[in-house]
Amino acid sequence: MNKTFKIYAVIFIVMMLILALLEVNKKETTDWRKNFDPNEKSPFGLFVFSNEAKDLFKNKLKEIEQTPYEYYNQKKGAHNIIVIEHDIDRESWKKILEQVSAGSDAMLMVSNIPKEISDSIGFYDSDISFEEENVLKLTDKKYQNDFIQLDKFPSGRGFSYIKPQAEILGKTMEKKNTDQANFIKVQFGKGTIYAHSEPLFLTNYYLLKPGNVKYAQDVFSYLPDRETLWFVESKSKVSRFFMRFVLSNPALKYAWWTFLGGLILFIFFNAKRKQRIVPVIEPLRNTSVDFVKSIGNLYLQEGDFHDMMAKKAQYFLNKVRMDLLIDTQNIDEEFAKKLQMKTGKSIEKINEAISLIKRAQDPYASVMKEDLEKINKLLDEILK
Known part of the structure; x- marks a missing residue:
């Protein structure tokens, strides 16, 4: 006799004892509902x-x-x-x-x-x-x-x-x-x-x-x-529920609910997996973000703000060509108007961005950290 069977047997015996005690101590209750039913022998039947x-x-x-x-x-x-x-x-x-x-x-x-x-x-x-x-x-x-x-x-x-x-x-x-x-x-x-x-x-x-x-x-x-x-209410309205005979008999009804309770317990205990637990394997970590952070830190340590600003401008112009289909060969007034129409940003912001891009493309221009932060923020807002 295995351990699981013993658990089922103890639970079943306890349930039967509880049902027996409830049946012994059950008191007859009077149905005081006003049903006015010609077939009812309750106080308020007819x-x-x-x-x-x-x-x-x-x-x-x-x-x-x-x-x-x-x-x-x-x-x-x-x-x-x-x-x-x-x-x-x-x-x-x-x-x-x-x-x-x-x-x-x-x-x-x-x-x-x-x-x-x-x-x-x-x-x-x-x-x-x-x-x-x-x-x-x-x-x-x-x-x-x-x-x-x-x-x-x-x-x-x-x-x-x-x-x-x-x-x-x-x-x-x-x-x-x-x-x-x-x-x-x-x-x-x-x-x-x-x-x-x-x-x-x-x-x-x-x-x-x-x-x-x-x-x-x-x-x-x-x-x-x-x-x-x-x-009167129709006396021929008999329930068509297939369990009506079982549920109308107190002894059969208790047996039915006991069976259902045991079945639920059986399903509950046997729902657990009987195979060995499969160990959790951590997936390979994506190091792309770490790589980007490392490159960014390297540029900041070098302090070459002009180079970073030029790369940002180059990336921006590439996005404009690919996503917005605007020619970036000549960054002039016509380029500004096309960019303003497709992005919906103000012409002042676009002119300011063009000024910073030209500054980034000039190898002899003096660039500060504040200029890098400004062009980064401005170009991100335009393409948002």
């Missing part, structure tokens, strides 16, 4: 309502997994429509309004009434309260003894402005705030729209409490006794 709804509507309830836009592709007689906290597209809302206008009734249990509906039934502002508890109660005297107390995450939404044509059917009551409408009725064409801003009372958590079912029955009693369509 599993209980979905099972009891058929009796509530006398077996006349039909769950529709299509969007209203897809479902209403042909004329349909008067019926009831239910929407519970369901995201519906604009065209589908238009289809619902068309059905209501033709004589159907719609019960909309949504915390945020869409603009397509509010614009059609009358403008209103949505009021929001942040109280942790409130009570939902209907305004009709025959339902005055039926109410429901919301003590877990109420939305606190209601209608703060309602037009005269709307009838208030229910209110939200709070200790520190005034009552606000949460359930209204509006005539629309030949039909009626009922809008409730707090669908939370239909979730599993509240329907399983004693006495709360009566409030839900009272709310739906406003709908006539006839066929009722409930538009």
Whole structure:
């Protein structure tokens, strides 16, 4: 058994022990998300309502997994429509309004009434309260003894402005705030729209409490006794991910992640090169710069500034011939004009440079160190 295998074995055993401890000490957590899913048994799912709804509507309830836009592709007689906290597209809302206008009734249990509906039934502002508890109660005297107390995450939404044509059917009551409408009725064409801003009372958590079912029955009693369509999220939308079976099973999921962890560790440790380290060989040093520096120092030590100045002028004129294609046989006024046009430098600088070049070419001219520095700087600026 080699050393690498022992390391893998120890790491694998440690990982398995950690996973076992996590599994043993894992606590069941409650999912308090407001999903409003008819298949969810979590507190804020609609599993209980979905099972009891058929009796509530006398077996006349039909769950529709299509969007209203897809479902209403042909004329349909008067019926009831239910929407519970369901995201519906604009065209589908238009289809619902068309059905209501033709004589159907719609019960909309949504915390945020869409603009397509509010614009059609009358403008209103949505009021929001942040109280942790409130009570939902209907305004009709025959339902005055039926109410429901919301003590877990109420939305606190209601209608703060309602037009005269709307009838208030229910209110939200709070200790520190005034009552606000949460359930209204509006005539629309030949039909009626009922809008409730707090669908939370239909979730599993509240329907399983004693006495709360009566409030839900009272709310739906406003709908006539006839066929009722409930538009729900499609139950047929099953994940197509190829690992869905493995990830849906806790034991298989842990095994899968353990396998992936071991595979990553294996790749990490085996990614190292197993061949001998290749020694770094320093490349041959370029001595051209050193040579140039040595020649420069030699000239400076000799102090022959006139010779260096002449070489600089000769190098400059060669560059002018090769790069700028200007004849340098006669360094006169015409040469100055051509050089000025091609370099864009001022005529004063070019005339000064020509004067220094002629001085460098004169073997009897007296040249100082300052002259060498000046011509070097000036010619470099012209060719820059």
